[in-house]
Amino acid sequence: MEISLFLKRMRSVTQALLIALMATLSQQATAQDGDAASGETLFNNNCKACHSAKDEVVVGPGLKGIQQRRDLAWLVKWVKNPNGVIQSGDEYAVALYNKFNKAQMTAFPAFGEKEVKDILAYVEKANTAAAPAAAAGTAAAGAPAGESAPSDLFTYILVALLIVMLLVLGVLMAIVSILSKAVSGEATASAGTSFSDRLRDGLVGLSKNSAIRSATVWFFILMVTKATVDGMYGVGIQQGYAPKQPIAFSHKLHAGQYKIDCNYCHTGVNRGKSATIPSANICMNCHGVIKKESPEIQKIYTAIEKNQPIEWVRIHNLPDLAYFNHAQHVNVGGVQCQQCHGEIQTMEVVEQRSSLTMGWCIDCHRKTEVNTKDNAYYDKLVELHKTNSKEPLKVADIGGLECSKCHY
Amino acid sequence: MKRIHTLIVGAFFTAATMTSCQRSHDDTGWEFAPNMYNSVGYEPYTQIEKNPINADGKNMREPVAGTVSRRNYQTKFDSASVDLMVYNIGKDDLATAEAVLKNPVPNNEKTLAQGKELYVRYCQHCHGEAGDGAGPVADMYKGVPNYKADAYLNMNDGHIFHVITHGKGRMWPHGSQVTPEERWKIVHYVHKLQKG
Numbered sequence: 067m068e069i070s071l072f073l074k075r076m077r078s079v080t081q082a083l084l085i086a087l088m089a090t091l092s093q094q095a096t097a098q099d100g101d102a103a104s105g106e107t108l109f110n111n112n113c114k115a116c117h118s119a120k121d122e123v124v125v126g127p128g129l130k131g132i133q134q135r136r137d138l139a140w141l142v143k144w145v146k147n148p149n150g151v152i153q154s155g156d157e158y159a160v161a162l163y164n165k166f167n168k169a170q171m172t173a174f175p176a177f178g179e180k181e182v183k184d185i186l187a188y189v190e191k192a193n194t195a196a197a198p199a200a201a202a203g204t205a206a207a208g209a210p211a212g213e214s215a216p217s218d219l220f221t222y223i224l225v226a227l228l229i230v231m232l233l234v235l236g237v238l239m240a241i242v243s244i245l246s247k248a249v250s251g252e253a254t255a256s257a258g259t260s261f262s263d264r265l266r267d268g269l270v271g272l273s274k275n276s277a278i279r280s281a282t283v284w285f286f287i288l289m290v291t292k293a294t295v296d297g298m299y300g301v302g303i304q305q306g307y308a309p310k311q312p313i314a315f316s317h318k319l320h321a322g323q324y325k326i327d328c329n330y331c332h333t334g335v336n337r338g339k340s341a342t343i344p345s346a347n348i349c350m351n352c353h354g355v356i357k358k359e360s361p362e363i364q365k366i367y368t369a370i371e372k373n374q375p376i377e378w379v380r381i382h383n384l385p386d387l388a389y390f391n392h393a394q395h396v397n398v399g400g401v402q403c404q405q406c407h408g409e410i411q412t413m414e415v416v417e418q419r420s421s422l423t424m425g426w427c428i429d430c431h432r433k434t435e436v437n438t439k440d441n442a443y444y445d446k447l448v449e450l451h452k453t454n455s456k457e458p459l460k461v462a463d464i465g466g467l468e469c470s471k472c473h474y
Numbered sequence: 475m476k477r478i479h480t481l482i483v484g485a486f487f488t489a490a491t492m493t494s495c496q497r498s499h500d501d502t503g504w505e506f507a508p509n510m511y512n513s514v515g516y517e518p519y520t521q522i523e524k525n526p527i528n529a530d531g532k533n534m535r536e537p538v539a540g541t542v543s544r545r546n547y548q549t550k551f552d553s554a555s556v557d558l559m560v561y562n563i564g565k566d567d568l569a570t571a572e573a574v575l576k577n578p579v580p581n582n583e584k585t586l587a588q589g590k591e592l593y594v595r596y597c598q599h600c601h602g603e604a605g606d607g608a609g610p611v612a613d614m615y616k617g618v619p620n621y622k623a624d625a626y627l628n629m630n631d632g633h634i635f636h637v638i639t640h641g642k643g644r645m646w647p648h649g650s651q652v653t654p655e656e657r658w659k660i661v662h663y664v665h666k667l668q669k670g
């Protein structure tokens with residue numbers, strides 16, 4: 067009885083083992099049919115954009131274990147013409163199509179059984195061998211250390227120096243008062259008084275000195291005059307203006323890290339007077355798909371739903387009395403955005419870097435050479451210019467300083 | 475008592491001078507005669523007062539329903555004058571675009587250079603410098619194809635033009651940013667990238 071039970075158990079165990087062995091063998095059989103090396107090239111060129119060889123979802127499902135899910139004939143049919151399989155009403159295909167937001171896979175009509183087998187072989191290989199390699203890839207994404215603000219550091223040093231100077235001044239004054247008293251013979255009288263009393267006496271003495279008094283007054287008058295004149299020059303200049311925007315959009319991220327060209331959003335910069343602020347549909351070109359759940363991006367969705375414009379705060383406000391055209395400077399003149407707007411690609415919050423004063427405009431018009439190469443419009447001008455000047459043709463020479471170019 | 479007073483007054487003036495030196499980042503500062511600064515006519519992206527004419531108070535008005543933009547209707551390329559058609563093939567009609575559209579822009583060195591410039595501006599951050607889908611945005615966006623992939627190699631001019639205009643798959647329409655003329659130039663450059 068016991069022996070028969072043991073035999074029975076043995077049989078079931080061997081059966082299970084056999085089944086497992088056969089399963090792995092059959093798996094290896096399909097995988098070995100294909101060439102993993104050519105599969106890798108095929109996969110990287112054609113599949114990688116939407117599929118991972120592992121099990122994570124990129125756009126479409128991960129391909130790990132695809133052979134257990136589907137047989138080869140179905141896969142070949144699917145890769146050749148996904149739309150056809152969906153149209154034929156294949157249950158699995160329709161479910162897949164609905165699960166992935168009805169995004170249809172690109173058809174690869176040129177792919178036959180061999181290509182599919184190669185890719186499957188690569189997927190198999192990637193899942194058996196690449197476990198440790200995957201961990202290494204994720205670790206190398208540290209952002210560079212935050213740049214220390216030199217202006218802050220400078221201020222700290224100044225304040226520290228000021229404190230040291232004040233301390234030295236106090237000590238010196240104390241010494242002066244002690245010495246003066248010692249000389250005048252009052253040392254014995256004031257010996258009993260405290261240091262602070264002596265210091266106060268010294269200061270009172272100083273304040274009664276008419277030369278020191280008038281020097282202090284003049285110093286203050288000069289300082290106040292300078293501050294007033296500086297302040298007057300600063301009227302109407304908004305340099306450093308960096309208002310808080312309704313959406314915390316970061317140029318550092320978009321233009322810096324992701325290297326999106328300025329023109330992509332500011333489409334008017336080559337075409338017209340204004341560089342233009344992107345309309346919400348341009349934001350949606352990316353954010354219709356990514357980072358939809360972020361509260362800042364939800365603000366764009368709300369604006370679209372309510373058909374309300376996003377009220378960005380304008381930073382560069384040129385007065386109406388001066389005319390400026392972006393296209394003339396960027397398209398014709400070839401001026402880089404950064405020349406006037408500063409290193410926008412490093413700014414978390416955009417600030418007005420240039421003063422935008424007339425002197426600033428004129429300065430650049432005097433210095434900048436006109437690019438006359440391959441432009442017949444300038445040929446005669448250059449010829450004329452050469453007759454009375456050895457300098458290259460500058461913007462100032464072709465009317466860049468004319469009042470009515472900007473003021474009319 | 476008197477000393478406390480002088481202390482308070484002193485502290486006040488110190489504080490006043492120190493704060494008045496630095497304008498806050500949210501402040502535009504003083505303006506002289508702002509009525510000369512602000513435009514009387516309507517200017518883009520500037521509106522000081524509520525507009526009494528439009529019901530919603532904005533200067534901006536939406537175009538009349540059904541308005542068709544006709545920019546670049548007629549464009550000259552070098553010596554030959556080529557008309558750019560009014561493009562009104564529907565979003566889902568990719569097959570018609572493939573069959574009907576022909577690139578009106580001549581394929582030469584100049585247009586290719588312009589196409590490259592436009593590609594850098596509007597496409598490169600996703601599709602990559604070589605058109606291999608390895609742009610910096612693609613890592614985040616996912617699903618950006620390689621132009622050299624077998625399924626893309628045989629796409630004709632009309633197909634690419636239609637996809638730029640209306641988008642396809644995960645790519646969203648770019649017709650509002652790129653004019654038809656510019657799209658045709660990009661098409662030439664995309665073919666160049668496919669050839670490597």
